[in-house]
Structures are given as C-alpha cells and as structure tokens.
Amino acid sequence: MLKTFVYRLYPSKPQARRLDSTLETCRRWYNQCLAERRDAYQQRGETAGKFAQLAKVKEYKALNPHAKGIHSHVLQVVVSESGQGVSGVLPTREGRRNAGVSSLSGA
Template identity: 35%
Template structure:
C-alpha cells in the first residue's frame, strides 16, 4: 500500500518575500531567454540550445547582481522550460495545429 502525505507550509514574511523575489527573477530569466532565442531565430535563422543559453547566465549575473541570490540550478531549469515550450510549439506548428 502506498501512502502520501500532504504538509501545509506557513512561510514567514521574510521567506514569502524571498520566494516572490526568486519567482520574479525566474520570470525575468524566462522572458529574456525567450527574447534571445526568438531574436536568434529571426535575425540569424539559427536555433539556440538550452546549453548555449545556460552559458549566458554568468554574463547576466554580472549585469544583474540580484540573479546571484537564485540557485544556478533553478535558472538552468528555467532554460529547460523555455526549451520544452519551444519544442512543443514547433511540434504543434509542424502538425498543423
């Protein structure tokens, strides 16, 4: 028999603030990644991989120091999500949906 447990968390105000800041920075990273990949496709006709966009993270962290507060794996996961979204979009376009 498998059991599952659910736990409700009650973050403090400072924890809630930190989570919101992290979410905002992830949102910024998602939009920036999408913009760069879209511009690369429109201007150069080349598709960037998630690994190529991951290599941009140190540069972004230098320009936007707040990104240093977010774990690098979280930001890499944002690039993974952009990559999956674009692959699904292109699959649907190819299928004529």
C-alpha cells in the same frame, strides 16, 4: 501502492518576500531565454541552443543583483524549461507550426 504527502508552507514575511523575488527573477529569466530563442530563429533562421544559454547563467547572475541570491542550478532548470516552451513555435521537421510561445506572466 503509492502514498502522497501534502505539505503547506507558512513562510514569515521576509521569507515570503524572498520567495516572491526568486519567482519574479526566474520568470524574467525564462521570458528572456524564450525571447532570445524566438528572435534567433525569426531573424537569422537558426536556433539558440540550450548549452549556449546555460553558459550565460553565470553572466546573468553577475549582471542582475536579484539573481545573485539564487542558486545557479535553479536558473539552469529555468533555461531547460524554456527550451520546452519554445518548441511550440519553431517549425517541426514536416514544416508545420505548433501553438504559440508559452511565456510566463506575473500575477
């Protein structure tokens, strides 16, 4: 039998701002990765690989002041998740297309 524990966070105002900033930065990075993969396929007919995008995490952190405070592993997970979001757009081996791109939007 599995037990489930539910925890509620009560962040202070500075912590809540930091969480919001982190989520917004991850959302923008996710959408940027999706757009890069989509554009690479639509314009050149090739797929932008996950490993190429993982290599750009360091560059993204250097260029984006909001990303400097986020651990690299978090941004790498975002890249991995974006690969699953774009899989619905690219044709499958049989040539069929799935649903659309699942981009994230701000609340």
